[in-house]
Amino acid sequence: MELLNLTAIEQNVLIASIMGDGEITKIYPGSRRKNNSYREHFSIQQLDYRIWKYNLLPSYFYFNSRNTLLLSPSLPLFTELFPRFYNVDGNKVISDEMLKLCNLPIFLTTLFLDDGSLSITVDKNKLKKRIYLTPHIYLYLQCFSREDLSKLQTHIFSTFSIEMRLSKRKDGFGYVLKTTKVSETLKFLQLVYNEASDCPSMFYKTNWDFRFEKEISRYRESHPEYAVIASSSERNKNYSEEECNQIRLMKSQGFTDKTIAEKLGRSYWSIVYKWREIRET
Template sequence: MIDLTEIQKNILYASVISDGEITKIYKNSRRKNNSYREHYGTSQEDYRKWKIAFFDGLLYITPASQCVRSASLELFTNLFPHFYSNDGTKHLPFTLLENCLLPHFLTILYMDDGSLSISYRVNHNKKIIYLTPHIYLYLQCYPKDELEKLKEHIFTTYHLSLKLSSRKDGYGYILKTTSVKETFRFLELIEPVAKTCPSMLYKTSWEFRNQKEILRWKSKYPDYTILTSSSDRSKPYSPDEIKLLRQLKKNGFTTNEIAKMLKRSYWSVTYKWQEIKKQN
């Protein structure tokens, strides 16, 4: 029997919840055990290569069929009933969520089935464009009551507040962040894991995505100012905070370390430092 590490458990369980599946054993099949399978598009291949690198050969890619696969193993036979009911319906594995405590779980859940969506508001009088980022987890293949329990698990484990949002497909509901502040907290939480996967920066790095949005809007409105809606970002920095920020940067502290010292978000410090550099 294969013993998974805690990181492998978090990544695998999130993968099965999202894009992956544990294959069924059909009547008269010669297989004794279930296996893992995950289809992907061509643009997602680098991400899948990054993901399977955590598994030391347990998972592998078949490029021709664009699949992540495993051999038929007792591991997946034992996991199957946690994810599937007797009639084969997929459900959330609440008996396993107690093992899903690492940022890797949330990272994979988001990379597989999430999106960083940006709404906007254009004030032509002030020549300002406000960008408002939201995170969505497209888990509409699960019933509302199961998403409620997952939402509670995420709040209890990661102290992140999500809410249900209605849709017309699946069971009718997905999860989304409740505010801009929570969106940035979500990205900060997954950042240590997500930053090692460059192909997914478009959805995991606000700095990367924000620059793309600025270029897009500047091509249309070159004289407009582009701002991100955020109560934290709009809270003015005191002269003492600015002085301390300058000194900490000079002394080589990272943005994450400075954010903790100033009791501000990572992105608030990032924006303020960009502003200070421009003034210089």
């Protein structure tokens, strides 16, 4: 199979791209083309990301003159791949054969940057004057059947140890994948940021610190009297006075949030937000 001539990284990026924003073009009757090709539409605002992707597959991709399409020549590779990604009705499918090759973090990163979103649920507590922000990851892959998404859901968990759930939609085949726990969202973001830290135009999706600061700035203007706090899986697990004193002591001694979290058996983000709360009181 032609695909196996690519490096493991190239295989993962290409498979994720075909599952995501890309498509393998059809060969219509009467066409002079002998082979299929790859095509990916995008807006000029996403050019930097497409350049990042191009640099992972420079031997196969090129841009059109207006920088609105990422393309490939007609190649036996894509002719071979076409029946592995499309059924007889022309709908995209997820094959076990292709999924077995997708075992690198760059696969999940590419899929997320193509068709994913970092969504934030806002909960305002008027009594305490606090705004809680809860991040969720969505993979908008409603072009796939529920069965295929269930297969992908299982693969993501078994390969990357990230738990996602099926969520209903009104378009496509009616379902997308999403994280429902803050801990899983942060785990997801850590994975993709490690892979795409050299693509700053996508930090609004991959870098939670960057995105959280943007949200703080926005609410500081619209709700200056409120404290903006990121929810964590331990939001409702109260800290004892002893734990708070331990945090104060370790902070005064110069220990990092990570070290304090390990000492107290708490998550890193829980310590970050608790320290912010302690300083404000």
